[in-house]
Amino acid sequence: SNSFNIDDPFLFESELGEDDRMIMETAREYAQSKLEPRALKGNQEEYFDPEIAKEMGDLGLLGSYLDPKYGGTGASQTAYGLIAREVERVDSGYRSFMSVQSSLVMLPINEFGTEEQKERFLPKLATGELIGCFGLTEPDHGSDPGSMSTTAVKTDGGWILNGAKMWITNSPIADVGIVWAKAKESKDDDGEIRGFIVEKDMDGYSAPATKHKMSLRASETGEMVFEDVFVPDENAFPDIRGLKGPFTCLNSARYGIAWGTVGAAEFCYQKARQYVGERKQFGHPIAANQLPQTKLANMLTDITQMQLLAWRLGKLKDEGRSHHSMVSLAKRNNCGTALKIARIARDMHGANGITGEYRVIHHVMNLESVNTYEGTYDIHGLILGREITDIQAFVPRG
Numbered sequence: 001s002n003s004f005n006i007d008d009p010f011l012f013e014s015e016l017g018e019d020d021r022m023i024m025e026t027a028r029e030y031a032q033s034k035l036e037p038r039a040l041k042g043n044q045e046e047y048f049d050p051e052i053a054k055e056m057g058d059l060g061l062l063g064s065y066l067d068p069k070y071g072g073t074g075a076s077q078t079a080y081g082l083i084a085r086e087v088e089r090v091d092s093g094y095r096s097f098m099s100v101q102s103s104l105v106m107l108p109i110n111e112f113g114t115e116e117q118k119e120r121f122l123p124k125l126a127t128g129e130l131i132g133c134f135g136l137t138e139p140d141h142g143s144d145p146g147s148m149s150t151t152a153v154k155t156d157g158g159w160i161l162n163g164a165k166m167w168i169t170n171s172p173i174a175d176v177g178i179v180w181a182k183a184k185e186s187k188d189d190d191g192e193i194r195g196f197i198v199e200k201d202m203d204g205y206s207a208p209a210t211k212h213k214m215s216l217r218a219s220e221t222g223e224m225v226f227e228d229v230f231v232p233d234e235n236a237f238p239d240i241r242g243l244k245g246p247f248t249c250l251n252s253a254r255y256g257i258a259w260g261t262v263g264a265a266e267f268c269y270q271k272a273r274q275y276v277g278e279r280k281q282f283g284h285p286i287a288a289n290q291l292p293q294t295k296l297a298n299m300l301t302d303i304t305q306m307q308l309l310a311w312r313l314g315k316l317k318d319e320g321r322s323h324h325s326m327v328s329l330a331k332r333n334n335c336g337t338a339l340k341i342a343r344i345a346r347d348m349h350g351a352n353g354i355t356g357e358y359r360v361i362h363h364v365m366n367l368e369s370v371n372t373y374e375g376t377y378d379i380h381g382l383i384l385g386r387e388i389t390d391i392q393a394f395v396p397r398g
């Protein structure tokens with residue numbers, strides 16, 4: 001007879017193909033055995049262990065969907081999402097590392113790079129021998145990256161970069177950085193956005209760490225500072241121009257986040273369910289009361305929607321039928337919903353909910369960043385609003 005699965009009520013995992021399921025199981029086993037034991041220390045001490053890069057590389061979890069010729073495994077988009085879900089079940093910071101390496105560094109080199117750039121960087125990024133970062137956001141330009149002020153001015157044999165990027169995941173530990181700058185053929189030229197591959201030992205380049213974050217503490221974040229940095233022509237992407245370059249990368253990373261947040265929300269719900277089942281007050285398990293029961297019912301209903309949205313989007317991506325506004329819808333819904341679930345799960349743990357040992361509060365804190373980066377909750381609302389009405393509301397009129 002049919003039964004009701006309290007972790008996967010609409011049985012989406014039963015729809016997964018054999019290859020996707022195997023990748024999910026590999027990622028789950030890795031995340032639970034190798035990442036989970038490091039997460040508390042990572043959060044307490046603001047520490048990302050760079051060995052994680054090599055471990056993920058060994059298992060084929062970096063740039064998984066890329067061509068095996070360059071170190072990928074040719075896995076599906078669904079499999080990429082399932083990896084994000086397992087890694088973020090432990091910590092959004094570890095998923096951030098994986099997202100940046102795969103979607104924001106390997107993907108643009110694969111899509112926009114020359115054959116030489118692909119051969120030089122992709123295999124080593126796939127094994128985790130090299131760590132990458134992605135610089136779009138600047139101190140004065142976050143939601144509106146099109147107004148960026150970092151410049152690349154043409155010179156003999158290359159480009160001179162000046163400016164600064166801020167809030168850059170992995171930057172302090174990165175060997176290579178994809179940086180987006182206004183490229184000018186001459187000083188008076190307005191410039192068009194182009195992408196460059198910066199290497200850590202280039203003169204004039206530095207990447208200081210951003211300390212004292214209260215969120216995403218198991219992930220390194222920093223700046224990218226350019227003071228007359230010479231980047232040779234062979235490190236420039238030859239053809240891609242405008243925001244389409246960075247947005248192509250963001251579409252992929254945002255999709256991964258839509259899946260990753262499913263893992264974080266599932267973790268918080270399962271922890272809350274276990275806690276109220278075991279903890280007694282007034283002589284009864286807390287789970288025997290109506291309020292905790294409907295909180296769990298609401299969480300499971302929300303998680304079911306998140307699971308089905310991520311799974312369906314993956315399928316549409318695998319079939320080549322996705323649109324970037326679908327990604328905005330899923331990223332926005334799943335981040336906002338995961339954050340809501342994490343906060344309620346924290347409350348249901350009472351005082352224990354604030355301790356690192358129960359590992360719910362760090363999901364609350366992490367999801368605050370996840371709801372902000374890669375386009376905030378409200379920015380994705382405005383992207384959808386423009387799609388629905390055909391009127392942009394980013395810039396006030398009148």
Ligand code: TGC
Pocket residue numbers: 095096097099100136137142143144145146169242243244247248250251253324373374375376379383394
């Ligand atoms: P807009 O006029 O909308 O677009 C300019 C051109 O880009 C095209 N486009 C897209 N193409 C592909 N995919 C998308 N998602 C696209 N969105 C827009 C568009 O068609 C147009 O092309 P063309 O040929 O007509 O010129 O540009 P806008 O300046 O009005 O953009 C506004 C807005 C809000 C949509 C955009 O700027 C935005 O998305 N802002 C959010 C910024 C953001 O997401 N930053 C992320 C930084 S990276 C990061 O956070 C990494 S964290 C990673 C981790 O640790 O996990």
Ligand code: FAD
Pocket residue numbers: 100134135136137141142143144166167168169170215216221369372373374375376377378379382393394395
């Ligand atoms: P702002 O754009 O200043 O927005 C502030 C508030 O105003 C938000 O609530 C926003 O929704 C709202 N707002 C802005 N414009 C409008 C509008 N027109 N209408 C209505 N409301 C509006 N960036 C990278 O490039 N690479 C990275 O690797 C990276 N990693 C990150 C890691 C972390 C931990 C964090 C926190 C951020 C990271 N970011 C990265 C930056 C991130 O993408 C930006 O923080 C984000 O895009 C928002 O920009 P902002 O912080 O400048 O906020």
